[in-house]
Amino acid sequence: MEKELQELKELHQFYLYYDYKTGEIARELNVSTRTVQRWLSGKAIPSEEKLKQIRKLLNKKRRNL
Numbered sequence: 001m002e003k004e005l006q007e008l009k010e011l012h013q014f015y016l017y018y019d020y021k022t023g024e025i026a027r028e029l030n031v032s033t034r035t036v037q038r039w040l041s042g043k044a045i046p047s048e049e050k051l052k053q054i055r056k057l058l059n060k061k062r063r064n065l
Contacts, residue, residue, distance in 0.1 A: 004045055011054055012040050014061065029053050 014020060022040075026033045029050060038044035046054060 004051060007051055007054055007058075008039055008042070008045070010058060014058055015040065020061075025057070028057050 011025075015022075015025065022033050022036050026036045029036070030053075031050065035044070039046055
């Protein structure tokens with residue numbers, strides 16, 4: 001559970017720092033904008049599969065910076 005929370009924090013920091021739009025994250029992960037909002041607010045936790053996709057997204061974006 002701690003690892004999942006850390007990944008959500010990283011996604012949130014990335015989201016805030018790079019002004020990445022919620023809709024863009026949702027499209028990349030094939031989920032609704034509301035789902036991403038719930039993850040970022042801590043009201044929901046993504047599945048293991050979505051966490052893997054979040055890792056890939058973060059790594060891809062970091063490499064492109």
